[in-house]
Amino acid sequence: MSTPRILYCHCAYAQVVxxxxxxxxxxxxxxxxxxxxxxxxxxxxxxxxxxxxxRLAEGSEIKIAACYPRxxxxxxxxxxxxxxxxxxxxxxxxxxxxxxVCARLAAxxxxxxxxxxxxxxxxxxxx
Numbered sequence: 672m673s674t675p676r677i678l679y680c681h682c683a684y685a686q687v688v689x690x691x692x693x694x695x696x697x698x699x700x701x702x703x704x705x706x707x708x709x710x711x712x713x714x715x716x717x718x719x720x721x722x723x724x725x726r727l728a729e730g731s732e733i734k735i736a737a738c739y740p741r742x743x744x745x746x747x748x749x750x751x752x753x754x755x756x757x758x759x760x761x762x763x764x765x766x767x768x769x770x771x772v773c774a775r776l777a778a779x780x781x782x783x784x785x786x787x788x789x790x791x792x793x794x795x796x797x798x
Contacts, residue, residue, distance in 0.1 A: 677707035680737035688764040695769035717746035724752040732758040
């Protein structure tokens with residue numbers, strides 16, 4: 672089993688992630704002995720349809736420290752670079768603590784958490 676790739680988004684433009692959380696996560700990544708890739712802002716990359724998103728989406732397992740899983744999923748999809756549904760774990764720095772995010776980034780497993788497309792969801796029947 673290979674080690675999951677790690678992607679860190681600094682959310683430089685929207686500034687919706689608490690500064691202290693993203694700085695603590697980045698500091699922990701830099702201090703650790705783990706390979707990771709950092710980008711300034713996934714939203715901006717998606718808006719430009721940056722080809723780098725395609726490269727980031729390739730592969731089997733990735734952990735992404737950014738914001739909401741649904742937002743990250745659709746940022747990649749909008750740029751024509753869908754993430755692997757069963758191999759992507761998104762850590763939400765908007766609501767999780769830096770310690771929670773760092774603990775999951777350090778874990779060797781991936782807990783896929785991209786939301787299902789509406790076409791993949793089971794219909795709800797009301798009685």
